[in-house]
Amino acid sequence: MRYIPNTKSVRQKMLREIHVKSLEDLFSDIPEEVRLQKLLRIPGPVSEQELYEHLMTLSEKNNHGGNASYFIGAGAYFHWIPSVVSHLAGRSEFYTAYTPYQPEISQGTLQAIFEFQTYMCLLTRMEVANASMYDGASALAEAVLMARRINPARADVLMPSTVHPEYRQVVQTYLLAQDTNFIDVPFTEDFQTDWKAIEKRISKETSCLVIQNPNVFGTVENFQTLQRISEKIHEVGALMIVTVIEPISLGILAPPGEYGADIVVGEGQPLGNPISFGGPFLGIFATKKTFVRKMPGRLVGQTTDSRGERGYVLTLATREQHIRREKATSNICTNQSLCALRASIYLSVLGKKGFRELARVNLKHADYAREQISRIGGFRIAPVPIFNEFVVECPKTVSKIQKALLAKRIVGGLDLSRFFPNLENHILLCATEMNSRNDIDRMCEVLRSMT
Amino acid sequence: MKKESIMAGKTVGTQGLVLNEPLVFEQGAPERTAFSLPQSDMLEKPPEDLLPRAYVRQEIQGLPEMSEVDVVRHYTRLSQWNYAVDLGFYPLGSCTMKYNPKINEDLAALVGFTHTHPYQGNTKSQGILRLMYELQAMLAEIVGLDAVSLQPSAGAHGELTGMLMIRAYHADRGSPRKKVIIPDSAHGTNPASSALCDYQAVSLKSDSRGLISPDLLAEAMEEDVAALMLTNPNTLGLFEEDILKVTEVVHAKGGLVYCDGANLNALVGIARFGDMGIDVVHLNLHKTFSTPHGGGGPGAGPVAVRENLAPYLPIPVVDKEEDQYVLRGERPKSIGKVRAFHGSFGILVRAYAYILSMGAEGLKEASQTAVVNANYLRTKLKRFYHLPYDRICKHECVFSDKLQNAFGVQTIHIAKRLMDYGFHPPTIYFPLIVHGALMIEPTETESKETLDQFVAAMEAIAGESQENPDIVINAPQRTKVTRLDETQAARFPCLTYSDLE
Numbered sequence: 042m043r044y045i046p047n048t049k050s051v052r053q054k055m056l057r058e059i060h061v062k063s064l065e066d067l068f069s070d071i072p073e074e075v076r077l078q079k080l081l082r083i084p085g086p087v088s089e090q091e092l093y094e095h096l097m098t099l100s101e102k103n104n105h106g107g108n109a110s111y112f113i114g115a116g117a118y119f120h121w122i123p124s125v126v127s128h129l130a131g132r133s134e135f136y137t138a139y140t141p142y143q144p145e146i147s148q149g150t151l152q153a154i155f156e157f158q159t160y161m162c163l164l165t166r167m168e169v170a171n172a173s174m175y176d177g178a179s180a181l182a183e184a185v186l187m188a189r190r191i192n193p194a195r196a197d198v199l200m201p202s203t204v205h206p207e208y209r210q211v212v213q214t215y216l217l218a219q220d221t222n223f224i225d226v227p228f229t230e231d232f233q234t235d236w237k238a239i240e241k242r243i244s245k246e247t248s249c250l251v252i253q254n255p256n257v258f259g260t261v262e263n264f265q266t267l268q269r270i271s272e273k274i275h276e277v278g279a280l281m282i283v284t285v286i287e288p289i290s291l292g293i294l295a296p297p298g299e300y301g302a303d304i305v306v307g308e309g310q311p312l313g314n315p316i317s318f319g320g321p322f323l324g325i326f327a328t329k330k331t332f333v334r335k336m337p338g339r340l341v342g343q344t345t346d347s348r349g350e351r352g353y354v355l356t357l358a359t360r361e362q363h364i365r366r367e368k369a370t371s372n373i374c375t376n377q378s379l380c381a382l383r384a385s386i387y388l389s390v391l392g393k394k395g396f397r398e399l400a401r402v403n404l405k406h407a408d409y410a411r412e413q414i415s416r417i418g419g420f421r422i423a424p425v426p427i428f429n430e431f432v433v434e435c436p437k438t439v440s441k442i443q444k445a446l447l448a449k450r451i452v453g454g455l456d457l458s459r460f461f462p463n464l465e466n467h468i469l470l471c472a473t474e475m476n477s478r479n480d481i482d483r484m485c486e487v488l489r490s491m492t
Numbered sequence: 493m494k495k496e497s498i499m500a501g502k503t504v505g506t507q508g509l510v511l512n513e514p515l516v517f518e519q520g521a522p523e524r525t526a527f528s529l530p531q532s533d534m535l536e537k538p539p540e541d542l543l544p545r546a547y548v549r550q551e552i553q554g555l556p557e558m559s560e561v562d563v564v565r566h567y568t569r570l571s572q573w574n575y576a577v578d579l580g581f582y583p584l585g586s587c588t589m590k591y592n593p594k595i596n597e598d599l600a601a602l603v604g605f606t607h608t609h610p611y612q613g614n615t616k617s618q619g620i621l622r623l624m625y626e627l628q629a630m631l632a633e634i635v636g637l638d639a640v641s642l643q644p645s646a647g648a649h650g651e652l653t654g655m656l657m658i659r660a661y662h663a664d665r666g667s668p669r670k671k672v673i674i675p676d677s678a679h680g681t682n683p684a685s686s687a688l689c690d691y692q693a694v695s696l697k698s699d700s701r702g703l704i705s706p707d708l709l710a711e712a713m714e715e716d717v718a719a720l721m722l723t724n725p726n727t728l729g730l731f732e733e734d735i736l737k738v739t740e741v742v743h744a745k746g747g748l749v750y751c752d753g754a755n756l757n758a759l760v761g762i763a764r765f766g767d768m769g770i771d772v773v774h775l776n777l778h779k780t781f782s783t784p785h786g787g788g789g790p791g792a793g794p795v796a797v798r799e800n801l802a803p804y805l806p807i808p809v810v811d812k813e814e815d816q817y818v819l820r821g822e823r824p825k826s827i828g829k830v831r832a833f834h835g836s837f838g839i840l841v842r843a844y845a846y847i848l849s850m851g852a853e854g855l856k857e858a859s860q861t862a863v864v865n866a867n868y869l870r871t872k873l874k875r876f877y878h879l880p881y882d883r884i885c886k887h888e889c890v891f892s893d894k895l896q897n898a899f900g901v902q903t904i905h906i907a908k909r910l911m912d913y914g915f916h917p918p919t920i921y922f923p924l925i926v927h928g929a930l931m932i933e934p935t936e937t938e939s940k941e942t943l944d945q946f947v948a949a950m951e952a953i954a955g956e957s958q959e960n961p962d963i964v965i966n967a968p969q970r971t972k973v974t975r976l977d978e979t980q981a982a983r984f985p986c987l988t989y990s991d992l993e
Contacts, residue, residue, distance in 0.1 A: 042850065042854045042857055042858070044590075044591055044593060044782075044849075044850075044858075044936075044937055045854075045857060045858060045861050045936050045937065046937065046938065046939035046940075047861055047864070047865070047936075047939055047940055051939075051940050052860075052861065052864055054940075055864050055865075055868045055940060056864065058868060058871060058872075059864070059867045059868055059870075059871045060871065061867075061884075064860055064864070066884075067860075067863050067864065067867055067884055068762060068863070069884070070730070070731045070733050070883075070884055071731050071733075071762070071763050072733065072735065072736055074736065074767075075735070075736065075763045075764070075767045075768050076762065076763055077761060077762055077763055077764060077767075080761065080852040080853065080856070081633055081634060081760075081761050081852040081855065081856070082633055082852070083630055083633060083634070083847060083851060083852040083855065084848060084851070085847065085848040085849065085850060085851030085852070085854070086848070086849060086850055086851030086853070086854050087848050087849060087851070089595050089849070092595060092599070092845055092848055092849055093595065093598075093599065095848070096599045096602065096623075096841070096845060097602065097604075098619070099604075099619035099620070099622060099623055100602040100603070100604025100605050100619055101604050101619065102604075102618045102619030102620075102622070103604050103605075103608050103612075103616060103617050103618065103619045103620050104608070104612055104616035104617070105603055105604045105605075105606075105607045105608045106603060106606075106607030106608075107603040107604065107607060111609060111612075113609050113611055113612070115611055116832055116833070117609055117610055117611075117833065119607070119609075123526070123527065125526070125560060125563060125564055127601070128564075129563075129564065129567040129568065129571070131597070132567070132568065132571040133576055133577075133578035133592075134571035134572060134574040134576045134578070134579065135571050135574065135576075135786070135787055136576075136592070136597075136784045136785075136786050136787065137576040137577035137578045137592050137784050137785070138574045138575065138576040138577070138785065138786075138787045139582065139584055139587055139589060139785045139787070139788070139916075140785070140787070140788035140789075141787065141788065142584075143575070143907070143908075143911070143916065143917055144973070144976050145908065145911055145968050145971040145972070145973055145974065145975070145976070146573075146574065146575035146911055146916065146968075146971055146972075147573075147574055147575065147787075148570075148573035148574070148972050148973055149570035149571050149572065149573035149574035150574055150787040150788070152513075152515070152570055152573075153567070153570055153787075155515070155987075155988075155989075156515060156516050156517070156989075158987055158988050159515075159517060159554075159988040159989040159990070160555075162988050162990070163552055163554045163555060164552070168988075169987050169988065170987075170988070172788070173789075175645035175646065175649060175789075175790075175831055176645065176831045176832055176833075177832060178829070178831050178832035179645070179649070179830065179831050186688075205832070207829060207832040207833065208832060210828050210829045211828070211829045211830060211831060211832060213828055214656065214806070214827050214828035214829055214830055215652075215688075215830070217656055217659065217660070217689075217827060217828075218656070218659060218668075218688065218689045218690035218691075219690065261543065261547060263544075264544070264546045264547045265546060291549070291552075292549075292552070293539070293540070293543070293548060293549060294543075294547055294548070294549055295546070295547055295548070295549050296549060299549075308832075315606035315607065315838070316606070316607065316608065316609055316610070317600075317605055317606050317608065317836075317837050317838040318605070318608045318609070318610050318617065318620050318833070318834065318837040319609075319610030319832070319833025319834050319835070319837060320645070320790075320831070320833060320834070320835055320836035320837050320838060320839070321645065321789075321790030321792075321836040321838050321839055322831075322832070322833075322836075333985065333987075339788070340985075340987055341987070342981040342982070342985050342986050342987050343981070343986040343987075343991075343992055344976050344977045344978065344980045344981035344986070345976070345977055345980065346973040346974040346975060346976045346977070347974045347975045347976075347977075348973075348974055350973055350974075352973040352976045353976075354976050354978050354981045356978065356981040356982050356985060356987075357982055357985060358982075359982075361680075362648070362680040362681050362683075362684035363679075363680040363681075363922075364680070365680075365684070366680045366683040366684060366693070367683035367684055367686065367687040367693045368687070369680070369684045369687075371684070371688075372648045372651065372652055372681050372684035372685040372687075372688055373646075373648055373649075374646065374647065374648040374680075374681050375646060375648075375788040375789045375791070376788050376789050377645075377786075377788075377789040377790045378786050378787035378788035378789050378790075379784075379786030379787055379788075379789065379790060380786075380789070380790055382567075382787065385516075386563065386567055388555065389516050389526070389556060389558055389563045389566065389567075390526040390527050390558075390560070390563055391525075391526075391527045391555075392520070392524070392525050392526065392527065392555055392556055392557045392558060393551050393552060393553075393555035393556070393557050394523070394525055394527075394551070394557065395525055395526070395527030395529075396552065396555060397551045397552070398527075398529060399527075399529065401538075401539045401540075402529055402532055402539075404539040404542060404543075405532055405534050405539045406532070406534060408534075408539065408542055409534040426542070426543050426544060426547060443613075447616070452609065452612050452616070455611050474529060474530070477530070478532075478533055478534050
């Protein structure tokens, strides 16, 4: 086997040095009854060449960016990933290292995480960010758990329907064992959160309010309203958690730190990570300094070595499971280091001007698509502020539209009735810098033929 | 003298030119960029006009402005400050730092996998779903259980998933119960995951063999115990010899047995958790199944269960209907979801490719070799280091610093001195039941020569500890930075560039 250097004869020699007669002797501690007497029923072994051919065949049995154009986001966004991102993150000094427990020989990973933490604070306008979580949804669940820890007596979690349904599901699963009162609040006809309904539910029982912005329908929530709501939330001593699922939006939209967020979580996939059918992804978690000792996850801090040189270490570990065990702030053991590294490289490539320009182009392309579709008879779109996603009410069922689009190798948007049964015939479309004018015009042509 | 000759020529640790590199935020120049966008021909008015003024943010001050060359040099220099499996021996106990095959990276990067969307529909994802379906079946076969969820993103995430399922199972039968029994040698994630499920963690003392005693367990096993959470082989690297009795004791009181599968690399093709009476297990694909650790992630922690727990698996699961693969979400008893979408597919591709490359015989040979390598180190190193549980081990062995303490040398010093010799240190101060533990896991992907070099370095350090303890205590000397002040880091947290300013 090409990954096992010791041959059978070397193994024999080693067994003699261990002073055992046979390989079986090394397994004599396993009860006879559970020792497997036959080989596992597993295919293989296959050669590298056969393996490549097999997986190449499997990969071509899917629609993908190489054979279709995509107008779908809904929590996973296609963006151009500059070539250097994969080249640099593909250096095996990064990807074949473990968690940086030994700082003297892990400074590369540690400095990269310190830079990632800084980047996330700059984007969200928060004071402290951790080394990352599994994904945006689990980061949100951890944020709600943290809010519950800060105010243990309060059981109300305000979580409106404008938060991504899968995120809400994950929060509910994480909190299955905690006695929590989830309060759902509907959305308005133009796909904004029903803030009046929320205000009515804010009370001394409120632990936290969860907001997604832009929300699951792509609508950018009203900035002044958000500020006002955060004041109300703080008046009752609750926390405001803001979820950003499309962080490219932070290149042009006011950051959550400016409208009163106490915790900002989000999905970092759009920052230089491929979608890969939904994972691995990158959970962002940022908060205020006051809460740093309550927060979950790894943190890297700057310090000095015995010669006075600058260096980085994992720090504030007394919050963590390997020290605190059942009293830890979370059971999370590590982060999504390589995905966080990709995000940092990506942001370094884009830089100040690039990040801004990319956000502008996304808004431009989505607006163009929206404008073109709204001119087609029978298709209706609410006139609300958006970033790169929006809802279209269609004259036909979404499955018919998706089918027609697929015939032209276009993967249309998300059928919203999948999560919102009352939104029949509503599709959530997304356009980014990856969707050219030609692509958009082609999609509109198909839609026009549906009227 | 042998020790000197190692330092003079044979050791892999040496010095080379290592370049300094400031933070990205301390570099660049105005107007410099590494990014390009296609010419947009869509609309003339500035997009800012599409938003109410109050919503619009200005350029983010503090983001760097670098050229592509600057970015490439920055991260290349950083990378060179890391120790990594591709550089050398990484014997971290319980972490299974085996070689990560290159072809698997290429396969996970195929555009037909990377550029796909989780909502693109079953019919247009048949290749992906087939891979997931087959991987579920392979993992079930390897652990001898009935159903698998590929959703959890890491080992601890799998633990949470498994314990939530156990909770749902008991709740369905009247009461979720109150306690979880956890041996004192367990990983810290075990009690933390139990606590998240609102279970009280009850610690179970290991016996003089370092194993679970069925008698002690029977005393602790009450009707309000939901589960026993064990690790097999345990964190001492020892197989739980009474495993059949252990699972029987738990089942007799209606409890379930959860197994932390972190140490599966000792057992593939040799023994299966299902046959031992274990009900739920999580697998770390980044350990046994060779997917890279990535500097701390992403990994994947699929969970396998016995049939009676299958209804509680997270949604969706991948199923097959005639010749079509489908994602199935309608499962009324499911605990729900532990993350968005369907799992870390990019990691699943690598594990699938690894299993196919190895085949049944290769997987078994890997586990056998991992165990031979660990026992080889155990036999060789016990001449210089205290071995608290001197018996046949599985994939790892645990030493202590007891013999070196007499000279003022502790585990931390031995670990740091190993760096000067060119090795990554073992896991240290874990498991907690061994004072000053050095937990060594060689894996199957290391040659006898590498193991011999490591033994020579450990022998030299044992010698230095007696003759010249200061050189050990003041280690490392050859690394980019020397010992770092962790107390200062915790007392005055500096967690971002603006804290530093």
